[in-house]
Amino acid sequence: VNPEDLRYAESHEWVRVDRDVGVIGITDHAQKQLGEIVYLELPEVGHMYDAGDEFGTVESVKAVSELFTPVSGEVVEVNKAAVAEPGIINDDPFGDGWLIKLKLSTDVEIGKLMSADAYAEYVREEEQEK
Amino acid sequence: MVSLAAAPTALRRTPLYDLHRELGAKMVDFGGWEMPVQYSGILEEHRAVRERVGLFDVSHMGEFDVTGPDALACLQRLTPNDVARLADGRIQYSAFLTERGTFVDDLLVYRKAASAYLLVVNAGNTPKDFAWATERGTGDARIVDRSADTALVAVQGPKAAVLLARLAAPDPSDLPYYGFRETAVCGAPALVSRTGYTGEDGFEVYCRPDDAARLFQALLEEGRPMGALPCGLGARDTLRLEAKMALYGNDIDDTVTAFEADLGWIVKLGKGDFIGRDALVAQKQAGVPRKLVGFEMVDRGIARHGYPAKTAAGPGLVTSGTHSPTLGKPIGLALLPSAATAVGTEFRVEIRGREAAARVVATPFYRRSEKT
Numbered sequence: 001v002n003p004e005d006l007r008y009a010e011s012h013e014w015v016r017v018d019r020d021v022g023v024i025g026i027t028d029h030a031q032k033q034l035g036e037i038v039y040l041e042l043p044e045v046g047h048m049y050d051a052g053d054e055f056g057t058v059e060s061v062k063a064v065s066e067l068f069t070p071v072s073g074e075v076v077e078v079n080k081a082a083v084a085e086p087g088i089i090n091d092d093p094f095g096d097g098w099l100i101k102l103k104l105s106t107d108v109e110i111g112k113l114m115s116a117d118a119y120a121e122y123v124r125e126e127e128q129e130k
Numbered sequence: 131m132v133s134l135a136a137a138p139t140a141l142r143r144t145p146l147y148d149l150h151r152e153l154g155a156k157m158v159d160f161g162g163w164e165m166p167v168q169y170s171g172i173l174e175e176h177r178a179v180r181e182r183v184g185l186f187d188v189s190h191m192g193e194f195d196v197t198g199p200d201a202l203a204c205l206q207r208l209t210p211n212d213v214a215r216l217a218d219g220r221i222q223y224s225a226f227l228t229e230r231g232t233f234v235d236d237l238l239v240y241r242k243a244a245s246a247y248l249l250v251v252n253a254g255n256t257p258k259d260f261a262w263a264t265e266r267g268t269g270d271a272r273i274v275d276r277s278a279d280t281a282l283v284a285v286q287g288p289k290a291a292v293l294l295a296r297l298a299a300p301d302p303s304d305l306p307y308y309g310f311r312e313t314a315v316c317g318a319p320a321l322v323s324r325t326g327y328t329g330e331d332g333f334e335v336y337c338r339p340d341d342a343a344r345l346f347q348a349l350l351e352e353g354r355p356m357g358a359l360p361c362g363l364g365a366r367d368t369l370r371l372e373a374k375m376a377l378y379g380n381d382i383d384d385t386v387t388a389f390e391a392d393l394g395w396i397v398k399l400g401k402g403d404f405i406g407r408d409a410l411v412a413q414k415q416a417g418v419p420r421k422l423v424g425f426e427m428v429d430r431g432i433a434r435h436g437y438p439a440k441t442a443a444g445p446g447l448v449t450s451g452t453h454s455p456t457l458g459k460p461i462g463l464a465l466l467p468s469a470a471t472a473v474g475t476e477f478r479v480e481i482r483g484r485e486a487a488a489r490v491v492a493t494p495f496y497r498r499s500e501k502t
Contacts, residue, residue, distance in 0.1 A: 035156075035364075036173045038453035039432050039460070057482070059432055061172040061453055062364050064482075 008119035073102030161254025192256030200269025227406030281342035286332030329373025
């Protein structure tokens with residue numbers, strides 16, 4: 001279920017790199033854990049982030065979760081459709097439910113993230129610890 | 131993204147636990163009980179109750195029998211509402227209050243007979259309530275904790291009456307609001323009351339633990355064609371909040387008086403003495419300093435339980451807050467200084483370090499259209 005062309009973070013975000021732009025979203029596993037998402041808060045275009053920074057929050061009826069960027073860069077676009085209708089994150093977390101696009105500061109961070117297989121293994125281990 | 135914590139072990143389970151797992155429920159720790167928070171999804175379950183019918187396991191709730199020649203006098207002393215006004219087969223919303231007029235718990239009083247009552251209390255408070263009541267009970271009245279012998283299934287929604295009528299004999303669908311009767315559901319002995327915690331028409335079915343799973347399954351099977359869904363505590367919370375029903379531990383506790391909670395209607399100062407009366411009389415004379423009110427957000431954001439509030443008249447506190455599935459926007463309850471509680475008054479809520487504007491609104495947020 002995790003697309004092969006994405007890179008994954010332990011905090012359950014994904015990154016899709018297109019030249020010097022990284023598209024960031026949350027994984028299908030993450031949206032399932034959260035349940036139906038009813039509120040999304042994203043930054044303004046122009047914000048600068050370092051890898052690991054909090055860039056927004058996502059809320060289901062019951063829970064609030066912070067969003068962390070796995071890579072550094074400047075926000076060049078935010079998904080306004082997802083802000084208006086956060087349910088699309090549940091419906092299509094790897095597609096229409098993307099969150100922000102960053103102009104990447106460096107191309108070395110992306111290599112430190114997990115592949116689809118490694119992320120699937122990571123989720124399995126995390127589930128077993130519960 | 132932070133993973134939601136899984137339910138730890140050593141929690142108490144209701145007789146419906148295995149069925150919940152079978153139905154795919156996500157389980158959480160609720161007041162020491164491992165309870166379903168959702169099955170198919172909170173929004174969908176919420177909608178089922180508003181439009182059709184939903185089934186809830188609320189077997190974790192506590193039940194006490196109060197019996198004996200002095201049962202009425204005892205309850206008049208322990209609770210602020212006027213138990214003498216209850217007829218057989220009728221129910222009253224009430225509370226146990228501290229000497230300060232604050233909540234030990236909120237509860238329901240069922241009158242079975244002049245000398246026999248049933249109290250229904252919050253799950254997490256059951257041991258505390260039982261100790262509190264037995265220490266303070268007066269005269270020839272016996273208080274017995276029946277919680278372990280009692281399972282409870284709530285059938286809530288506009289189709290609840292039609293559904294129960296098919297499975298219960300005698301049919302409870304002619305019961306008045308806050309009325310109850312002994313009946314049989316699927317042949318199992320049950321006490322059925324027209325009560326609930328959703329703001330919708332509905333019933334609560336008290337039965338033996340051994341019958342609970344069969345009953346829940348039969349109700350679900352019979353209800354499926356009319357759109358019935360099993361519903362968890364997540365939907366129960368959004369439903370009760372839209373109806374502005376207080377949740378102990380969130381909106382009311384032993385720091386909030388009955389007047390502050392806007393529950394003055396369960397306080398009958400004229401009925402004679404009861405625990406907490408002196409403090410409430412004094413507060414009424416001095417003026418109630420703060421009140422529980424409903425609010426909506428002006429700015430974006432969901433203000434949740436425990437978030438600080440700032441008003442022109444001083445600080446307040448958000449006691450409950452969520453996204454309202456029916457209204458499609460954030461709503462909440464807050465304890466605010468009385469001078470800032472008029473409908474339309476704007477105030478600020480601190481949402482994780484950011485200030486957002488909110489506005490006091492009339493409650494309940496949702497009122498069902500059909501009268502029952």
